[in-house]
Amino acid sequence: MTINGWIQILIYFALLTALTRPVGGYLYRVFNGERILLSRPLGWLERGFYRCAGVDSQTEQSWISYTLAMLAFNLVCFVALFLLLLAQGHLPFNPQGFGALTPDLAFNTAISFVTNTNWQSYGGETTMSYGTQMLGLTVHNFVSAATGIGLALALVRGFARRSASTIGNFWVDLTRATLYVLLPISIVAALFLIWQGMPQNLSAYTNALTLEGVKQTIAQGPVASQVAIKMLGTNGGGFFNANAAHPFENPTALSNFLQILLIFLIPAGLTNTFGRMVKSELQGWALYSAMSVLFLVGVATCYWAESQGNPQLTTMGISQPIGNMEGKETRFGVANSTLFATITTDASCGAVNAMHDSFTPLGGLVPMVNMMLGEVIFGGVGAGLYGILLYALIAVFIAGLMVGRTPEYLGKKIEAREIKLTMLAILCLPLSILGFTAVSSVLSQGLAGLANTGPHGFSEMLYAYTSATANNGSAFAGLTANTPFYNVTLGIAMLIGRFAFIVPMMATAGALAAKKYTPPSAGTFPTTGGLFIALLVGVIVIVGGLTFFPAIALGPIVEHLAILTGKAY
């Protein structure tokens, strides 16, 4: 580890912290329907959308209507994208003349982009036409992120409201998130990225002859416009197969910095929006702090592990002064690669600027654990907030009993119904991750996709299902996932991870909204202090740790221990 590396990490964290409040305030005003700078130029557009769709923006929905609207919207999105992928060969903006995707790949990809996972079983520059990238993938980068923001707001309204029957209007949240938040920031970010050298064109690929006389095809296209929202919406689906490690998708250190900043921007801001909505910004900072602790511990571990270099090379007497550089871009180095890897897996982004498969076992453990904890360390836009709020309910329930009162969080008593729904949501993680990994580790179709044997091969499968279920989308590489088996099972894992979590979460929102508010007293456990932060971190780590310990032990841990004894897989 170097001082320089740490300074970069700390500058990143300081800037993020500084931006949290302004972003949170902006989001609060947008979703509260207050006048903002953009109301004048865009307000007519917002109202126009409502008029076209026949939506009364003043009418709010119950949790059931909100959820049904969200599910219906997502179903339509899925079908549209699925058909678009199958019809790719007949559609415009296809200079390379790419044909239709196989049905299983189209199924997987459509789910992947609708669920904000952006798992890619395909290589972008060899599969997708410009038309598909723009009309299909980029559109869903926006709306799946907007959906996440809406859902988080709905849950927060559940906490903030008293004896209420409604938790907002899905169509209004969706429109406002896209129009006032995602689009404007993406446009500015895209322009910045173009300035940094990112392509933004519709030209056919350039064929070049290298100095060695080898023919090379240089892929390009409308990259910047997709990358901006890919990061801001924590989608992570790369334009190119190499994702943010590709020089066109991440040309400079500055573009790298902007991209990782965009990943956490909205999730961090939402913690503040949450605080404002429940009328105590400290509540938001408490969540922010818990997330930050987990984030910084992850970065430190990953950075440390990668800086040590490959233990096997060390035992061979080879010194690795700059750490383990396998699978990393020299223009980013160990610090920025591990920082990127931690951030992209903390948030359910999944873009990568280095190959996680090539990390040392302990370094690769960090991204995996980040996802197993349920993507609550800032997490996906919206998804991170509603995820950590459910963990907070569990933490407060267990600890709240220890102060001798019916546990309450933000003035809402946590009772059997909330616990039941929360457990239901949290249970889908182990069900999907461990279930699918167990199935694929004994089926020939599963084993066929592995690039490595032993614990490393196991990690590849475990990582894939973890990434899909957590709606992260990053890959451990190595795994050949574009097979019917993996496309279908990973697709189902993504659906479970997204919607099987969301439905009980929304039911919790409805139950909370209907509750009375209990004013805090000296007997109420304060959820703004260090004790709460420690408790929340502890519960997240222990619940996640206990669930996945056997699997982790058989993957990265055993591999790490084996490498120490000179055995590699």
Added chain:
Amino acid sequence: MTTQKNAPALFDRALIVPAIRDAFIKLDPRTLARNPVIFITALVSLLATVLFVHDIFGSGQNLLFSAQVIIWLWFTVLFANFAEAIAEGRGKAQAASLRKTQTQTIAKVLVSPGSDSTRNVPASQLKVGDVVLVRTGDLIPGDGEIIEGVATVDESAITGESAPVIRESGGDRSAVTGGTRVLSDVIKVRITAAAGSSFLDRMISLVEGASRKKTPNEIALNILLAGMSLIFVFATASIPSFATYAGGSISVIVLVALFVTLIPTTIGALLSAIGIAGMNRLVRFNVLAMSGRAVEAAGDVDVLLLDKTGTITLGNRQAAEFAVMPGVTEAELADAAQLSSLSDETPEGRSVVVLAKEKYGLRGRDLASLNARFIPFTAQTRMSGVDIDGRVIRKGAIDSITEYVQRIGGQHAVPKELKEIADRIARAGGTPLAVAEGDRVLGVIYLKDIVKGGIRERFAELRRMGIKTVMITGDNPLTAAAIAAEAGVDDFLAQAKPEDKLALIRKEQAEGKLVAMCGDGTNDAPALAQADVGVAMQTGTQAAREAGNMVDLDSDPTKLIEVVGIGKQLLMTRGALTTFSIANDVAKYFAIIPAMFAAIYPQLNSLNLMHLATPQSAILSAIIFNALIIIALIPLALRGVKYRPVGAGPLLARNLLVYGVGGLVAPFIGIKLIDLAISAIGLV
């Protein structure tokens, strides 16, 4: 103040033997099914046993090891049953002493309400509405209300208080309890509770745990524990596939061992014992709760409504000073005050006589020989007094005396000093009582409310618990404020009528607060019913007792504070043991995972932080620890985690340290010790 009955010793021989028997009886699947975690444990233990039997006849290996694991699996279930049985046993011991009083009595039921002819009916066949005649020496056959007569009743059977109490028809002391004995006189009692649902019956079934329903928090906790168990189902059920991938296999017995140690058996086993023990603690404080829900709600109480009289102040006000009008001597006032009070049997009246004697040496005089006529207090005149030798002495509230004097002496007969003195007394928290002779106001008797000793500290304690206290009084706001300040309550409701009490409860509840109150009169019944925790006094009316969800047999209103403490303790104990149980899993993983995969990945032995001797001893130690910890924690479950009235933050920090961090560390030590022991003996 509280008469806490002695708790039975935690592990009394007389309790242990039947509890062991009950632990086996409770293996009945229908009983086990009430507790999800223990039910799952029993289920997988059964599975392991069946496989074991199959292995004996097959080519079984490691039979000795398997047998030991299975034995400890069953011990886990039995220990859980034992914990519940011992809690119930303690309750039964309490109930047995209650039941002694519930001998079969023959009731004399009146044939018709008017007549005095009776027929004999066994108490067990009494119906609600029957009117029974109870004579001196008879046991009252069932709960009811006196409709005619006055009697002294020995209620020691339920209250433990040996002094007899007076029960009479009409008014606030008309309720009688089945099983108590009439010591004098004859009363007619209308039965209000059918046989089997009387007070005593309910009390017995409550302490025995028979009619125990799960409380809301208990249900929520059970769901959490079931959810945690499901997570561990996924965690363990996926292991065989992982092992197959790695080219090995894991025996079912080891998987079962891992699963049972991981699921929260500790709290699962002790959950019902905690609930029963909480109820028993309450009964030992002589408080009878109608449901566990009420006890739990007591822990959540935000606002406590307390009647001033009898709760905050001693029931009786006492004369403390004679304040004279201009031109009147104190002796003159004392004389008149004493005369007017000689026949006044109220405690206030007697205290006036006492003060006159102490301060001015005025001795009691025989009114009859003085040829005096005593004028009793009536609601119309709101005065009492005496006509003696042509002197007309009246005493009463300031405004009634003012009106009286003005009527006979004209507008200016009342000196302006009267109001000044009255205000001064009221501001100091006293009650002014004016004394007049004819049309001349002599002065004012200062009746002082005596705030109970130590009550201020208790209110401070409640404030630290986060509970607001509100004093309810019929006094005027000035007096109320003074007493409120002296007693240290947070708020007060002055000149309160019964409906004001109800309105206040509704208002607090509308703000989301939980309200507790105690009351005894019939006019308290609506408020008792509205309050989240309503403690009725045993001396109160049947209506009040029916409306509340708890009855205090000692009729001590400050008992509410104990009730709140018990409710909090109940929740804390559950939370503490849940935290402990979950924290334990970390060490168990470190014991079992390296052992489990020892054959496949020997490298994992680096995770064997405890350096347990062999894979088998590691697994066995973990499962033994898991079973023994249940027994070790039974005393804590029965006694409850100690509640300290400090703020929620420090309380949580302390409990997290003890049960969270303690729960992380304790099994590392425990499992290591067990491993050393079983390796030394050579069990595996």
